[in-house]
Amino acid sequence: MILVIDVGNTNITFGVFDGEELMTSFRMMSKTAHTSDEYGAQLLNMLGMNGVSKDKIEGVMIASVVPQVMHALVNAIVKYIGKKPYIVGPGIKTGIKVTIDNPKEVGPDLIVDSVAAYEIYGGPVLVVDFGTATTYVPINEKGEFYAGVVSPGIRISAKALWEGTAKLPEIEIKKPESILARETISCMQAGLIYGQIGQTEYIINEIKKASNCPEMKVVATGGLGRLIANETDTIDIYDPTLTLKGLQILYNKNRKNKPQNKEFDDTNQPE
Incomplete structure (x- = not known):
């Protein structure tokens, strides 16, 4: 079994793969600081609740966009799981060539999603991740x-509304019954959801046009991705576990290859 970990700005998502099958997944908040012992205790508890023995875990792969979490989390993995994890970053074999102006600026989450989409669905493919930020790759x-x-994610936009205005309340993020809203909460919901749908469709169409690739497949993922994907024909596939699948693919690509970058010598090679 392989343990994969996606450290995002809002949540840490854990997944356990048995071969190609995702057996289980669970989350904890990433904004709350924890010691390595706290991470370890929570991880062992959640693994146990999901019927997974730590002794069956053969390796660990982590992608993180929250550097301050990593020291405690990696130490927890080593101490409580007994494995030294691979970490997505320099020295990791991906199979994807990053050709933008500064490849070092690309977040590990974007790399993982790209690997998964390309390996599973083929190219050309456009990955739209509805996370804390909404990204298009x-x-x-x-x-x-x-x-x-x-672009700003839906939750960031919602938070800006109720924190930046005196009279607008905190609301549930959902599609209202009609875009012709008649009271404050549904007015806000209409603006957030229909605004995101419109933005999504426009950006997807412009990327296809600029890439001269009108038949490019579009794969969406992320927490609120289903809400948007259900409302537009520009998204072909919604895959909520795309990132976890990408981490599993990357583990398989790297488990026989020790990364060359010395920065990862002590943390990337499973025992």
Whole structure:
């Protein structure tokens, strides 16, 4: 079994694969600071609740966009799981060629999603991840990550509304019954959801046009991705576990290859 971990700005998502099958997944908040012992105790508890023995875990793969979490989390994995994890970063074999101006600026989450989409669905493919930020990454038929778009996520936009205005309340993020809203909460919901749908469709169409690739497949993922994917024909596939699948693919690509970058010598090679 392989343990994969996606450290995002809002949540840490854990997944356990048995071969190609995702057996289980679970989450904890990433904004709350924990010691390595706290991470370890929570992880062992959640593994146990999901019927997974730590002794069956053969290796660990982590992608993180929250550097301050990593020291405690990696130490927890080593101490409580007994494995030294691979970490997505320099020295990791991906099969994707990043051709933007500064490849080092690309977040590990974008790399993982790109690998998963290209390996599973083929190229050309456009990955749309509805996370804390909404990201758009096109991959061509040669497996090249050649551009990207980053926009505020739905939750960030909602938070800006109720924190930046005196009279607008905190609301549930859902599609209202009609865009012709008649009271404050549904007015806000209409603006957030229909605004995101419109933005999504426009950006997807412009990326296809600029790439001269009208038939590019579009794969969406992320927490609120289903809500948007259900409302637009521009998204072909919604895959909620795309990132976890990408981490599993990357583990398989790297388990026999020790990363060359010394920064990862002590943390990337499973025992």
